[in-house]
Amino acid sequence: MPRIYITSVFVGDQQKALAFYTDVLGFQKKMEIPLGEHAWLTVVSKEDPDGPQLLLEPDQHPAVGPYKEALAADGIPCASFAVDDLAAEHERLLGLGVRFTQDPLDMGTVKMAVLDDTFGNLIQLVELVE
């Protein structure tokens, strides 16, 4: 049976993106393998260091720009991460200067919010309601 071990977001500057995804969002670096101009660069959750990784993937391909622009314009996130307490996380990230395109919204079984990673991606944060 296949398992999901990695997913990715397209970023322009991998090192700047690493800083945002670790220092601001709170992930930790898992792998950094130099590959010429770029690197195989992944982060993981501190709570689950052996869990699925997020690849910070270079966005040089010409199709990536229009794809990201169109999704961002309509507010559509390209990745979704789970948090235990969305209200607290929203507050914490606002304090760090993060911009939300959607404040926490209670949808019954989930609460969700959407933030701008400043690398052209919108990121959804989800709290599963028990």
Place this chain on the structure above:
Amino acid sequence: MDEELFKALADPTRRAILDELVEHSGQTLFELCARLSTRHGIGSSRQAISQHLEVLEGAGLVRSRREGRFKFHDADTSPLRAIAERWPVIDDER
């Protein structure tokens, strides 16, 4: 303008869009679709909602603004004033 206004208001999905934008202004298409599906049971595609928004914009009931790379939608109820002016509401005197 009249035609566009009444046509825009004649559709239940478009009225639900207005309800949500009046309650919370500055929504992306993504947020609006999430609210429509969870609170109104409207599971239309994002394309369909986008087209409804165009009709509402044509009637002046919705304005969209770009902030950087993002597009936000706001309700504008000012065209409704024309309805109340055309058919004034007379309060009963009892």
